Amino acid sequence: MPSRRVTTVWAMVWLLAAGWLAFAHVARAMDGRDRNVAQFYHTAWTVREGAPGQVTALAQTSDGYLWLGTQTGLYRFDGVRFERYRPREGGDFPASSVASLYAPPSGGLWVGFRYGVASFIDGDRAMHYAAAAGLPPGTVYAIGGTPDGRIWGATFNGLVQFEHGSWRLVQQPMGLPGTRARNLSVDREGRLWVATEDALAWLPPQGKRFEVVTRSVGRVNRIAEAPDGSIWVAEADGGVRPAWTGKGDPGAAGPVLRLSSAGLLFDRDGALWMPTLGDGIRRVPRVDRFAGREIGAEGHEAERFLERDGLSSDYVSAVIQDREGNIWVGGSRGLDRFRVSRLLPALTLPGATDFAMVAARGHGVWVGTKNRPLTRLEATGETLASLRQPITAASRDGGGTWLGGPNGLWRLHDGVPEPFATLPYADYSGVQAVVGDGTGGVWVSINRPGLFHFTEGGWEHDPLPAFPNDPSPLVLARDRRGRLWMGFARNAILIRQGDVDTRLDAAQGLAVGNVTALLEDGERMWVGGELGLGVVKGARVQMIGTLGEPLRGVSGLVRDRRGDVWANAAQGIAHLRAKDVARALEDASYRPPVEWFDSLDGLPGTPAQFRPLPTAVLADDGRLWFATTSGIVSLDPADVPRNPLPPHVAIRTVSTDMGTWPAAPTMHLPAGTERLRIAFTSTSLTMPERVRFRYRMEGLDTRWRDAGEDREATYTDPPPGRYVFHVTATNEDGVANDVGASITVVVARAFYQMPWFFLVCLALVAVLIWVAFLLRLRRIALQMRARLQERHAERERIARELHDTLLQSIQGLSMRFQAIANKVPPGDPLRDAMERALDRADDALVEARDRVRDLRTHVGESARLDTALRALAAAFVAEHAVPVVVNVDIDVRDLDALVRDELFGIAREAVHNAMAHADATRIDIDLRMDRCELVLAVRDDGRGIDDASLRDGRDGHWGLRGMRERAAAMGGHVTIAARSAGGTEVMARLPVERAFPGRHTHIGRWWRRIVDAFRQR
Template sequence: MKFFSCWIAAVTCLLMLAASPPAFSSTPSTLSTATTSAALADLYAHRAWTAAQGAPTQIQAITQTLDGWLWISTPTGLYRFDGVRFERHDAINGNALRSSIVLPLHTAPDGTLWVGYRFGGSSAFLGNRVRHYGAEQGFPPGATHSFTVSPDGVTWVTTAGGLAWLDSRQDRWVRVGIEAGFAPAATIYQVLFDRAGTQWISSARKVYYRRKGEARFQVASPADIELTSLAAAPDGTVWVSNGSDAHYRLSTAKATTTRPPKPELPGSGMWFDRQGAMWLMSETHVERVAPGDLGQVGDPRQQLAYDRGLSGMNPQTFYEDRDGTIWVGTVAGLDQFRPNRVAPLPPAARNLPAIVTPALAAADQGQGQGLVWVSDDARSWLTGRDGVRHGPAGPAFWSSARGRDGRLWLGGWGGIWRAGDAQRTMIAAPMFEGRADARVNALTEDADGVLWAAFLNQPLQRRDPASGRWDAPYPGLPPARIMALLADSKNRLWVGYQGGRLALIDNGAVRLVETGNGEGIGNVLAIVERSGQLWVAGERGVARLVETARGTQAAALRLAALRLADGLELRGVSGLTTSANGDLWLRTHAGVVRIGADQVQAFVRNGAAAPVHAELLGSEDGVGGNVQPTGPFPAIVAASDGVLWVSGTGGAMLVNPDAIGRDTMPPAVDIRSVSSDGKARALGSPLTLPSGTNNVHIAFTAQSLAAPQRARFRYRLQGFDDSWQDAGDRREAFYTNLPPGAYRFQVIAANRDGVWNTAGATIELVIPPTFVQSLLFKALCALVLLAVVVLAWRWRLAQVARLIEARHMERLHERERIARALHDTFLQEAQGTVLMMHTAMAQIPPSLPARAAMERGIGYIEQAMIEGRDEVMGLRSSARADEPLEAALHRYGERLAAGLPPGFRMQVRGTPRQLAPLVKDEVFAIGREAICNAFRHAEATEIELDLEYTSGGLTMLVSDNGKGMPADAMQRGESGHWGLVGMRERADSIGATLDVGNREGGGASLRLTLPRQHGAH
């Protein structure tokens, strides 16, 4: 059992390792600029995941598919990794695995993902398709150990029971056996093709080889020992491991001795990366051996053990992804070794410590290509990027300046000297307080060969080249400490101060420029002129000096602050330089910031109108330590070969702008899960969520293995918010109170180099409405609301009608009171007066003129009494409130017909309806007047009244067979008790129309039409 467990945990995992990785193109690395003496921790950023971080354990094999996802096989299942989370998968693109116990993984050049199973068989996944292979397809029996694609594109497989290759035309596996000289009679582990095209096959007891073009296999040396995984070195050497503690160099020569062979290297597994470095595994650690240093195995600086950060014991599985990142699987987790983009300057000797916060100054071209002066607190050396120091050490320097002749000045304690002079001549510092050992904080030389220097806590000093004397020609300058000096291309002198002030000396005139200590760049740390642009760097940022011409006056000066996009800030900018292609490089507290030449040009062109995009190289890229602003020296310089040297508390570091590998492939984006109201939903597009869903949580990711913290996401939910939401590095989106409807969620992502996958991933979401959210419910609510409005309107109408009726009854009562009052007072008094006048008139002889006058007066009074009675009768003749209209009109007409000659006939058609009291009274008054006029003036024998109720309203027709109406009476109306004018006014008041005219057969007619909406209920 113990042997079986070890075989599973070690040997099988090694076999999975041996499968060749996908043939991704290799990009040059900054590491190639350093020597092999740099420690593993300096060359690679290491990170480990264990079960505590969700990582799987007992990792068998690792591969990367063409879309960038990392796939990991374990005894507990297949996992996918995006740099942040491990996700177990029982299916790939909807196609289920045949077993959860998977062993080898391999990505073929065409993108096919091969998966082998512990209990035999394999599956090939490509896109949305899958092909399963078993015994019926000729697949060899036993546990599957490895897949390999030969240079000619043929897929090979090794299992516990055989070796086979895939005949793609027949889609069948062809077994290799005794006919090819291959009869191991043991477990077969791995197939390897070396650089010469020779095929090597390892088995439990021996290794077979077959040269390119040959048909039969031969046995390599050594033999008759346990041999498992194979590795091909860049020099063509093929190595084999026993899977435990030894590596052997394979040979095609026959073994000449029967004694056990002596292993040449220790370790349980071997791998060569694309840079040619060897990676060795042992039970306790991982070790990297640089190309050409195979004899230096055992260097502890190149090792990482489990007790110093490795995820676990028994590192068994190696894989190099397309970005050059090394992945190691152990029994307890997963380890990542990511090449740093910034490499430390290798020390001249392994026992020589790095210089803390070194001063840097690029050497003259004549002193050597790519050399830089490096200084600590005591000495300085001319150094190459290989760490080798050239020539004798010089004094320590704190400042430097390029002279007009191109040679370098260095300044330190007590004076200034030419860099690299064989006979060093010191220009002594002036005397301050009786001492001549002041430190040169800043230094520059103008076009006239005049040296300007800022000594520690002293005024600006000028050295006359003729007399060699120092003086302070500008006592009016600010008394603050001088931090930076620059003589620009126009031979103007710029002075930067502590406290955020900037002084310009031009032809002897001094001008002060405020940098904005509160909101500007703060304490000035560097002044640099590049490509005609003047840059000022400080504690709080960087600004470009902008000069605006003013005719004959001095140009106006202002600082245009450089603002960065993507949430980056510029703090503590202690160095600024440019590379050959125009990129702007800054040394900040956060690391090294690169601003592309196109962004710099846009900044200059637009006058700082918009923020610029930048790239940050930070601690995860190998920038070690911080910047201590203890010295005025620039913290970043460009050597003559284009390599950038960076100063830090951990020593000097190197950045090769031309050798930084960029990830140009957009990251694959995937929607991981969708949940609503706290419950996970099965993914599908469209995905229908439950009715009444109140909140939606969508988790997404993108493959960003190298630097997942730098991945950037944007998402939007079309149908709710069509604008893009910037999520930064957050990998989830939340929505609350979504109304029902159809939505389309889209997420896009960018990798650490800003390459966006604009297609991203999408999912359709549908939220059905609940009953109360449905159109039916809304229609019902609208109908209910309409019914309520109608009922309220009718209630209000009835209320108004009752009010009108009450007021009308009040008016009727008032009219009856007035009628009684007129009858009881005016008419009675007038009647008594007439009687007295008749008595008096009887006593006047008829012959007297007074009698005639009396008779006329009595006639006038009697006429007035008649008219008064008519008015009183008009006041009292309205229909009773409880009497229907047709009954009131019929009663009135019958009463007149009883005392006057014409006959009266009335007809009612339709179903009588109750009218509003006021409307009823006005219609009765109009009908009464029409009937009365017909009886009085028509000279008719028959008078008819036709009252018709219809759905549209009420029609009242009064007609006679009399003499008709004169034309002028129809036009102007005829004076009378009411008259036509009064009837029309009454009709208008209730919204009715009145038509008056003569009939064709003789007689007159009056038609009143009352619409239903105006009171004809």
């Protein structure tokens, strides 16, 4: 809610006013009183350009926006784009027809509507006040603020004051006559002026009672203060007049203008602007010149600018001056701007398109054309000469001012043209170059081959033998040494000194194309042409390249009193500063910057490229004059209007493919933003076309980006993160706002860009790797099982072959030998030998049968390993009477069958070795889990085993090697070592997942269940 303004706010007003005064001092040439209203640079925006119609009020807020109150709503304008304002907070406006606007210096905007509604706008928020807030019904004609912080409103039902969030009527309590307040205004002293239907009165600063000035007032539309402090009023019926001066008769302060004015404005220069309802905009440059007079509607004292002159509408109802000095006018069909251009257009030369210019004595220029009389132009007016002949060329030297045209040559004497000579050819259409020879004669170039010289003896023709193609010079110049310079088409210059001619062309460095401009500069000669700019130094030509766009079509060259070089070129008027020119002359590689003056500065058309030449002239008073095909303009190079105010920068909107949002300090954008567009603007209203921007996105850009005149930044696929977007601007005169504007942009992360998503992916990858590892283990286990099955099958085959062949054959042989032995008598030594041999054969057969039994014997499909081990122990105990103790600490019900057989084989071999070779008195068999391994240990207390047997085994015995091979076949290993307490320990270890497939982990069990489920299907 707007609060009571304090005195410090008005201090800002005086500072701003001081800035305006400084601006006016810096830009003295912008004193509009020296210009006719038609000489202002005028721009109109109509409905076709997006401007609203029916403009009723104008205001400029502290952020530089121009606000337009209309009968259909509120709009704001940044110099480029019109935008209908709708608040985002506080609700929409309760009314649409705007009657008044007031922009407090502290910021924000008051809007007065018809039918008793007022609103205060602060950024995107609006607060509305109507009858519930104490505001009386009826139109709010005006709103204003005084330095003491009070806000006042002039309404149909009286004067109101805003305080503590509500309005109250104060007209009668404060001694203000009447029942209505038609208008109000605050002067520079802080006095509040109010006009009612009965009186004009003022309230002193912090005062309690009004002082009545006069009761003889009509219906006052506007109150304004003149530069001298006088108070003027615009009356609906009585016109415009001074109403109070504070020191005498108001009539002495200015004229009474009998105009039906809808408004009133004194600009900074003191000129009076008056919008009218049907008669366009009226302007009085100097009201003090007409003090005490009465000026009617048709009087020429009040300049008129109408729809036929380019005004958007003759029905005009609002006028203000912005902080840069531009005049804005609002009417029924749009918006108009009047600004002081840098180039002052000539007052009047209607119908002329070709201008031959030459400097006049003292000040101004003489201008001749083909269809208009010879005219002397000055910055403040024009004077026609008596010469009515067409003029196509002009020059001035010590011998006077020379004029040439189709009908001859003239020389000015005290400003009066006098005939000098007729042309050598009567059928010629004009002169394209003329220059005096310094001895009373004149050199002339016409559209015929060669050069013509007029002396006392008449005309002499020089065919110029140095040019075999018979050209004629486009430009002529005579330097202080008396040399005649001739510029030709096709990149050639001829310098004549007496009887000696020197030619310059591409061989000497000349590269300007057609030579159309020559300018003497001390010992140098500047050359301009269709391709650029060069300088003749001695016998060489140095081309001057410029920064940025190269010069083209240079047809006029001048150097002002400060040493700056000005060129009238095809792109506009080019300005090269003296220090840059000096550096370019010393360093041929240096490219000086160029300041351009073009149509935005008031330049009409483009300069002529062939005739009349030159198109640029330096007047005696230092003013520069430039001619184009559409008119003549001038400027004072020492007093070029400048804009010292840095442009205000604002960020408007942020857009993505998903929508557009108004800019906020922090913008949160959705994940997956593919195209980010940030629109920004500047409220520099003088030349918004020349405001240049640069921007940078911290976190994305490593340097500033030059946007030029574009007002949007685009980023493609910005990654998630937090960024700060900065934008700065520079106005048309290079004054920068380096602070600019900034917002924070936060691009959200997609779910796949979240940290938890990466953790989930890592976990999933780990699970997949683990599953792959398990599958690999399962495959290895299956491969091992297959190898074990192949081994057992091979053992059974060998056992079967041994049984069916070798054992059967040996047994048959034994039986035959036994039959033979039986035929030998008992007691015979031969029979005894044969019996002994058969006994050994029986032993071998028993041993062979044991080996075949070992090959075919395994625990069996149904027997568990612990049961088999206990049975093995019982068998050995029964046969050898050595205790064998079995200790099994784990559940071996789902032990792999092949692993079971191999472990049983290892245990049997270890017990057999202990029984046969160690003389053990006790043997222990342990089966247990050790972390992730299944361990089978066989220990005895015998005499141990020597190192050689551990390393190489015993000759002819394969038990130790067999145990190791069995362990390796299971994916494990066997260690055989002597015990420190005596005896031997055989220990077999293998991974538990090999012994118990699918049981070693929870994942394995789940995986096995899944596999089993699929198998069942």
